[in-house]
Amino acid sequence: MENIWHHRRVAETAAKGCMVCYKPSASVLITPDSKDFFYICPSHLKDRNFALPTDDEAKAIADRKKKEDLDREIAAVKKEFDEKMKKKQQQKKDKAKDKDTKDKDKDDKDEKERDDKIKALTDKADSSSASKTGTDDGPRVFQLQKHFYNMRLEKMRNAEAAKRQRERLRNPSLFPSVPSGNP
Structure with a gap:
């Protein structure tokens, strides 16, 4: 079994105890082949001593955050410019024609x-690599630290051994027969 775990969310009504702290959690780490899973708190996923996000996921999240920041900046610049334009148009109506020519020069500037600010910000956004969309802010693919991964492997081995033991106990030939001779 590989040490790759995908982060999934379940319904709040289906929340179960976290593997570490036993508090109810709706976050689940599951293997790609769905053989093993466990509930874990999102705060434990941020702990570097528990699990590490894969490099691709960490880059994608960083790129997504940069793009969102740039989009906010662009929106703020556009809003600021629109407000300036409204104020200037209002001033144009109030002022005489000779001052209108000066305002036009300022408006053009x-x-x-x-346009220069927007172009610079969009170039910055385009230069960052494309990121995938998602609802979670955190990474989605993790690798458990060695100790926790070994705990999961040991738990799976114990479950398989218990299953084999139950199967053996169901077999009647396992038990010795009652003596048939006289004592």
């Missing part, structure tokens, strides 16, 4: 500045 502001518009160029806005």
Whole structure:
């Protein structure tokens, strides 16, 4: 069994005790082949001494956060520019024609500045690698630390041994027969 675990969420009504702290948790780590799973708190997933996210997942999350930050910045710049434009249009109505020509020059400068800012931010966003969309903020693929991984392997071995023992006990030929001769 590989040491690769996928993070999944279950319904809050199906939450069970965390493997570490026994608090109810709706987060589950499961192997890709669905042979083993256990419930774990999201706070334990952030602990480097418990599990490490795979490199691809960590990069994807970092890229997603950068892209979201850039998108927020772009939206703020656009909003700021739109507010400036509304104020300037209001001023245009109030001022005389001679001042209108000066405002147009300023508007052109502001518009160029806005376009330059937006272009720089979009270039920055495009340069970052494409990230996949997801609802979780954390990574989705983990590798357990050696100690915890060995605990899971030992638990699986014990379960298999118990199953074999139950099968053997169901077999009547396992037990000795009653003596048939006189004592």
